[in-house]
Amino acid sequence: MDPTDLLQRLALDPADLKPGPQRPANQEDAAARLGPTPGPVPCAACGDPARSTRIIATPDHGRRWLDLCRDCMLATADRGRRAVPHADTLAVLHAAAEEAGVTVRVLVDPPKGACNRQPGSDRSGSAGAGALVEQTYSVSGSGPTLDR
Numbered sequence: 001m002d003p004t005d006l007l008q009r010l011a012l013d014p015a016d017l018k019p020g021p022q023r024p025a026n027q028e029d030a031a032a033r034l035g036p037t038p039g040p041v042p043c044a045a046c047g048d049p050a051r052s053t054r055i056i057a058t059p060d061h062g063r064r065w066l067d068l069c070r071d072c073m074l075a076t077a078d079r080g081r082r083a084v085p086h087a088d089t090l091a092v093l094h095a096a097a098e099e100a101g102v103t104v105r106v107l108v109d110p111p112k113g114a115c116n117r118q119p120g121s122d123r124s125g126s127a128g129a130g131a132l133v134e135q136t137y138s139v140s141g142s143g144p145t146l147d148r
Contacts, residue, residue, distance in 0.1 A: 017064035
């Protein structure tokens with residue numbers, strides 16, 4: 001999302017944001033800005049404590065800090081990027097579980113219209129709207145296996 005759209009979505013005026021450095025910012029800059037001193041930085045959009053910060057370049061006001069809380073950051077996440085397939089995510093989880101020698105339980109919010117019948121559920125085949133489905137992936141030499 002470009003800075004103009006981002007500011008518009010958050011209903012922010014760039015003049016109200018603190019000026020950012022002219023050089024590229026790094027992790028140390030962000031940590032110093034959001035760190036324990038001088039205290040919590042408020043989210044530019046809602047006022048809750050900020051959990052992320054970045055510098056945006058505005059046409060009329062130059063580089064500005066954009067401090068956002070978790071909810072505002074997620075509400076403005078770039079959804080134009082292609083989602084990572086679930087199989088790729090599970091492969092990474094499998095590798096981490098195998099390295100740690102643990103069994104991983106993954107809770108998923110099933111796609112709309114998917115049959116979510118779990119053992120012991122009613123005959124309708126639905127776990128209910130918005131219900132989380134627990135899936136256990138056991139680590140074995142051949143890769144992740146789904147235990148239902």
